[in-house]
Amino acid sequence: MAVAEARKMDKSESDGKANWLAEAGGWAPRKFGQLKSFLTEVRTELKKVSWPGRDEVYATTLIVIATTVFFGFYLWLLDLLFSQAAAKLLR
Numbered sequence: 001m002a003v004a005e006a007r008k009m010d011k012s013e014s015d016g017k018a019n020w021l022a023e024a025g026g027w028a029p030r031k032f033g034q035l036k037s038f039l040t041e042v043r044t045e046l047k048k049v050s051w052p053g054r055d056e057v058y059a060t061t062l063i064v065i066a067t068t069v070f071f072g073f074y075l076w077l078l079d080l081l082f083s084q085a086a087a088k089l090l091r
Contacts, residue, residue, distance in 0.1 A: 052060075
């Protein structure tokens with residue numbers, strides 16, 4: 001009886017290896033199918049996006065540039081003041 005169980009175990013182990021090999025062979029086609037599905041969904045979602053017009057992009061770009069320049073000078077001025085104050089305290 002123990003010999004029969006050992007043979008049954010050997011057979012189930014070899015079947016497990018065969019299943020693994022069969023699953024590994026289907027990996028690439030499954031991944032390509034998932035990629036195709038993903039790209040199709042991306043295209044569908046991009047069609048739903050409301051893209052800004054040229055005038056809106058131009059206006060917001062100018063606002064971003066002006067804000068960046070303003071805060072750049074503001075932080076430069078603060079840095080200048082704090083460095084002079086630190087220099088006076090350390091003398």
